[in-house]
Amino acid sequence: MSSEYPVPLQNYGGAEMDVSQTTASVVYQKLRQDILRGLLKPGERLRVNEVAQRYGCGAIPTREALSRLSAEALVLYMEQRGFAVAPISMDSLADLTHARVWTAQAAMREAVLKGDAQWEERVLLSYHRLSKVSRYESVDPPVANPAFDQPHREFHLQLFSGCGSHWMVDTCMRLFDHAERYRSLSRQVAVMPREDEHRQILDAVLQRRVDDAVSLISEHFRLTAKIVGDPGK
Template structure:
């Protein structure tokens, strides 16, 4: 069969598309806790589970490794990145530092369009319960994308896409710990979002910084208490 550059290109594009689809599904299942910390991710098994070949599956796992959600163990293959108190404390510090910078800039410089985005994101979030069931605690999957969008819009007023991207990458890494916190204790936390909205819209810089810092640290405390008790 004669060489055909277009056929080769089509194959590469198809492989990349499949890798992206597997990456998205794997990432979702890791963040949601469907795939547990430390769980082995054998390429053949993952390919079968997510409906792709071994080449795009390995590509997807490599991407997740670059995002620090998957680790590669010499001679043992891939595994879901473990979680630990030290990792959570490090992540929380990084979230607080970056959020403080982003929120300060947003409060100082956010325009009317930013305020409207924050109000709309909060309104949508406030209409959706955090849990489908509280006894036993079952998280509501509809809450998570709205929760993410709310924080994204808070940060979006800072004027730096790099800073927003950094804050949201850390937000995504914290998702695994948030799911643990929701299993650990059912508690009303919606007022934390309301306090943050009131502070940023009121241009109360120090209150806004304290509010989002306390918001992140409380999740870490809940998770650490839960893990110590188990």
């Protein structure tokens, strides 16, 4: 299962439309990444012309990209005010964390019970790749390492991929992406070494300790919310 969410390009019979769709996809990916990494701040206005200039594209694919992100609740559209990065709040984080824990518990339990040898190999390989990448480029001041993001996401995706449900995996990873916004902002404030958590989850998964795996992934997500809520502690 791929770690990406490929969006099929619609073909309306003309090469020009295909180019527009491709451009919109590129802008969508760049915008999405900048939102998740906190480079575009919560509540920041996203004026179509300014966004188009920032990413070197036209207004039409930019508007398409913004509309797609709006459908994912990463961008808001307000009548007569246009687009803006979706806001964040502690109440929203609490709600998000509950949803992540509930879905992760179900997906993890099924994955540990049903995952085959190929699943184990994918999980182990994704952890190996993650362990080779530092979470931070600098600890004083805190500077997050963008190279950490994809291996981190891939590890979590592969953990859930053994559950047997594409819908469940997709749901877990969409919630993961929304939580990434909060993680990115907290990493700009404080350094939190958390590498042992991933190793403990891996060990529980490979040893087929179902209850431990479910408990550890739940606490992993709850601790993320706690750190985001009070990054100085």
